[in-house]
Each structure stands twice: as structure tokens, then as C-alpha cells.
Amino acid sequence: MLIPCPLCGPRDRREYHYMGAADYLDRPPPGSLPEAWDAYLHLRDNPAGRTRDLWQHECCGAWLEVDRCTVTHRVFGARLLTEARDAG
């Protein structure tokens, strides 16, 4: 599986560390109810198909949001987390 790092170009999956679903980006504000933290940390849509998840390119250190398919392992694209946050 090749993942395109926006800084380094397409790189093998071995160079990446996997974090989990992009849900980790939606951190609840301080003081949120336990239900919100449970949803943030544990509950997942877990789609069989297209998903967005978080990978770190360990060579350059960049955190990416990767758009890919969990059934075919096809990667549609990746963007830096800073760009994902700015784009909303």
C-alpha cells in the first residue's frame, strides 16, 4: 500500500504509523460530558468502504489524514492535518 505524503511523495506503508479513524480530530471541549469522551475515544462508524483515518509519516514526522477504502486498500489521497484543520 502506497500512501502519498504531501511532503515526500508516495511512500510505502512501512514508513507510516497508524493512529485510527479521523474521529480523533474532533476532540470534545474541556468540561464535556463523559458520553462525548466515550464517543470520541471509542465509538466508531468503522465503514466497510471509504474512510478517513490518521497516519504519521515517520520519516518526515508529518501527520496526515488519508482518504482510502478499507475493502480494496485503494488510497484516494492524503493531506496534512494542518491543511485538514484549516479547510474544516
Added chain:
Amino acid sequence: MRYSGLRVLAEGLRGNRGWRPAWVRPEPREAYDIIIIGGGGHGLSTAYHLAKEHGLRNIAVLEKGYLGSGNIGRNTTIVRANYMLPGNSEFYSFSLRLWESLESTLNYNVMHSQRGLINLFHSDGQRDAFVRRGNAMINQGDDAILLDPEGVRRHLPYLDFENIRFPIYGGLLHPRGGTARHDAVAWGYARAASRLGVHILENCEVTGIDIEGGRVTGVQTSRGPIRAQKVAMVVAGRSSQVAAMAGLKLPIESHVLQAFVTEGLKPCIDHVVSFGMGHFYISQSDKGGLVFGGDIDFHASYAARGSLPAAEHVMEAAMTLMPMIGRARVLRSWGGIMDMSPDGSPIIDRTPVDGLYVNCGWNYGGFKAVPASGWCLAHLMAREEPHEVAARFRLDRFLTGHLLDEEGTGSQHNLH
């Protein structure tokens, strides 16, 4: 038809013309008291125990493919009870006791072989951890023996004991651990359940779950709608999709786990052996193939095939531990989809929908749990109270903080 040695002999003399299908293939009824979604090991075990222990008869098991086509027919077949945490410890201990009487209970040869499981350790710290685990196993009523390097050598002379990077400091022997013929477990439960009147409906995929006023009323399937008073989702590998049909979101992420089989060899590995410094476990099947596996691929996946990095890691660990394996040729590999939960432990519980139950989150340890998992879900469904050995496998434990993190690796799905 009861199976026995005499029967085999008699059929042999009569040209084997008297054998009948092990389970019947009925047409679906319009309604059942209980529907079990998922005809894998856990679903069939649940249906069998509902019929056997609780006297319920109007039960259907819905399987989307053919029986044994899922993870029950594709795993590394290890049966053990070496858990430590309260909540896990008594559950797997109970399961192992059920395994030991399974063949006589089901009247089916599942080739359960208590050949002994040896977990190797390679450092002082790891030895301390295994001493503690062994004590916990003895306290829970099971068996554990700490072996020094010479003790391991007597059992496993073929290991690379003087490996410079990972020398073998010893091993924890669990004599009652072992393996079983995985698909025979599905067939045995299916046959026994069918004899008690359970309907096993193959090629019957659930496409929707009917809920009225917060209560489950039935399911939509590829063979038409079927009504039911109670429905259980026992579909590890597809739990999130089926739960979504009931509007539920589960604490599950799906990952692929690979396993490998070599060509058939003469008997050489007599135990189940696990490496302590890389995730690797191996046993030899009765056909002679070496069956082994390692870690998940670490990223969410529904592709029922693995990727090369994980395969490489498994092969490297194998070569480090037992260099002789380099002469064997890998015949095939496969990838199964695992329900990974945030603490590495399963869920057997009710759901917020009345009459709807869930059994999921087996990570990659579901096979050994099959008898107790079915027993406990059947108990929950029939008596409306959790069985004492599965009372901590709650769906809401992630919210309340009562996690069962056996490995202590944190609440991220792919770390277990």
C-alpha cells in the same frame, strides 16, 4: 443418528450408504422466538445452549454464506485459559472446562488436543510477568508450570536458545492448552443444535433489523422478512455494519489478521509455542501443516487478505525463534477480519433496543471462547440476567471506565 466407533465400522461394511446430512436445511418460518444473526462458532454455540440448557426450541440461526465460511473456519485454532484479569480469568477458565467435555456433549469429534501451550520469555522482566500470570492461572483453578531454559529444551529442542538478540530465558507451560479442529467445532454445534430443532438457515443474509417503539420485532433477510421476539447479533467481523441496521454505533474497529500454513510435514512441533519478543505463535495441524500467525496489520481493513509488512514480520519472528522452519514452504496464507475493541476484551450484553443483544469484540481471541460465549449469551437471553463469568463484558464499560485491558496497552483499537 448417533456417531460411534461401532457406527463407523457398520457403515464401513455397508459401503457408507447410511450416513445422513449432519444438519437439516429447512425453509424459514414466518416467525421465531429467537433469531441469532451469524452462523459462526459463537452464534451456533448460542443457539445450541439456548436449546440444550434452557429448553427453547423455536430458534433460527441466520448465516449469510455457508456454515463455517467465516472466522470459525479460518483461525489458528488455539484453545487456552491463561488470562489474568478478573472478568477474563473466570470466563476463559469456564470455557476451557466446556472444551474438555465438548466432544462427548456434542457427540462430535472436534479433535480437541490438549498438547500443551508454551509461552516463551526472553528477559528477567518478562519472566516476572509470566510468574505472576502463572500464579493467577493456578489461582483461577487452571494449570501453569514455569520452565527454565533446560525445561524448555526438553520439550522444544529445536529452538534457537542462544540467539544473540533474544536468548530464551524459559517458558510458561500451560499443559491443558492446545488446539482443536476449527470447522469441526462449527459442524459439531450445528449438528447438535439441529438435532434439538434449531433451524440453521444458510445463504440467508440479514439486510435490516425491524424495530417498533424501541423494541425489536424481526429482521429483513435475503430470503424474506422473519419476525422474532428476541434477536442477537453474533457477527464478529461485521458487527459495525449489522449494529448500524439497528441505529447503533459500537466501540469496534475492524482489522485484518493473517495466518499461514506450510505444506504437510512429519510431526515436528508437538505443542503450541509462542515467541515472547515478537508476536508469533505456531502449532502443527493433524494434517502436518505448520499453522502460525502474528500481529494484525494495524490499520482498519475489511480486505480479507493481508499485506506484506505483517507477513514479513511473522516470517522474521519464525526464523528468529526456530531457524529450522526456513526449510518449510508456505502453502497458503489468509486474512480474517477481527472486531478490535478499545480494551482488547469482548462484549456480551443487551443493547439499548429492547430484545436486541450483541456478542462482538473478540479481537483475535474468539476461537477458544466459543463454548463459553454461547453459554453466556444464551443465559443472558433466556434469563435476562448476565451469566456470572461474563458479567463484566458490558457494552457500556468504556463509558463507565470499567475496562478489561489484559495487555495494558491503552484504549486504542489497534493496540490489542
